[in-house]
């Protein structure tokens with residue numbers, strides 16, 4: 001059957017692509033995050049940084065965890081950030097996949113909380129040991145008193161090296 005031949009052909013293409021890209025690559029085209037904060041373009045599949053604030057040196061790589069694209073920060077200090085409204089007591093979990101190439105002097109992510117004046121009430125930077133293998137990382141933080149806005153960010157510092165991120169998941173656990 002022609003259809004059968006097409007399926008086999010597509011499977012060969014997919015297998016070749018998987019072998020060509022990194023060992024952490026899966027080709028689901030799905031971010032399985034229970035995305036209760038409507039974090040659009042959480043897997044960077046829109047092909048650009050749509051929805052994210054570019055802090056510099058950020059772009060799109062084909063070296064993805066899922067789908068075909070991922071965030072790549074390279075050639076200096078930079079990253080991306082994103083803001084959401086929130087209320088004190090909200091409990092947030094940020095989960096994402098990271099890997100690096102070379103040796104950025106600092107690489108990580110965080111959840112920060114701000115008050116009405118835009119002042120930072122709490123900065124929660126997390127710099128885990130990131131390797132050349134794609135791995136999942138996660139932190140959970142609670143909004144302190146006077147919080148009206150939460151910021152999530154991914155960042156690297158240093159002239160050498162690159163940080164890759166994909167499948168960002170940001171969820172709110174309601175306090176009952």
Ligand SMILES: [Ca+2]
Nearest residue numbers: 043066067069
């Ligand atoms: Ca992706």
